[in-house]
Amino acid sequence: MTDTAPLDPRQLTAYLALKDVAALLEHAVEQQLKEDGGLTTPQFQILATLADAPDGRRRMTDLADGLVYSRSGLTYQAAQLEKAGLVTRASAEDDERSVIVTLTEAGRAVLFKVMPGHIEVVRRLFLTPLGDADITAITDILGRVRAQMRSAPPRSAKPRRTRS
């Protein structure tokens, strides 16, 4: 049986606080990325993910899994980034079906240009009122929540539907 009784007020408050903070933070970050580097949030996420990967290279599918996008959405974003010269796309050598996305020097440069402002926004809006213990608590609690979510993935994160 699924529990659909109303949330008690304390739970509701916690949920609303999370949503509120996330929304305001996302909004501020979006502004900053656009102003400092002409990047949208999804574009920044892709570039940042690539920058974290060995040689700045990733398969499309691996990128799509790490982020929340659909494959077609990622194709669109990758095309935008390629047009802007921030990434390149090429077939994988070992599997001709796969496409390897690679961060270019220009891509790295944009990321480099954008990071200070990004950090500044996160610090100013999110980290300022948090002490060490708060950081620990947030990480611990949200880490547990994230694990829970990953073990019960939302519909969009499900593997692609197999044809019948």
Place this chain on the structure above:
Amino acid sequence: MTDTAPLDPRQLTAYLALKDVAALLEHAVEQQLKEDGGLTTPQFQILATLADAPDGRRRMTDLADGLVYSRSGLTYQAAQLEKAGLVTRASAEDDERSVIVTLTEAGRAVLFKVMPGHIEVVRRLFLTPLGDADITAITDILGRVRAQMRSAPPRSAKPRRTRS
């Protein structure tokens, strides 16, 4: 002087955990609202805000302030909701410039229909791994962050970055 030194790893982890959890939760909620009631997230937010107001009535401006939207965005959403019969719009009696948005019975019904699933998703993905102490901690910490955000000076006040 703005601090743009890199975030220490623990701070970064906390930030990423927040973003991750918020993104996954938003995505799951979006799916559920669409499936159970044909509502988008912004539409649900507006209906829920109205349901919380006395008589289910609010001025457009007050709605826009509570949510994060621009006025034109809210006008668009209100028009969609009105077309669907879930709200009505009428000029305020005391100020002819203002528009009062009112939740209809149909609007209340949709909200009623959607809430159990909404609660179930929030509970399953977010609340399940949280104890009482976690709820308290989250609420306290994020409450402080939210207060900080609302009082933080806008970034536009800062001097513009030098051209490259």
Place this chain on the structure above:
DNA sequence: TATTGTTATACTCTATAACTATA
């Protein structure tokens, strides 16, 4: 047959600026 990725299409959402009208 399954997997990887793209394309075609259609729609939602959002922001900016110009506009109307009321205060």
Place this chain on the structure above:
DNA sequence: TATAGTTATAGAGTATAACAATA
């Protein structure tokens, strides 16, 4: 002049389904 809201426009993002190519 300032405020409340709408409209026109234009663009970005997304998902779904159909498609091609490779494994």
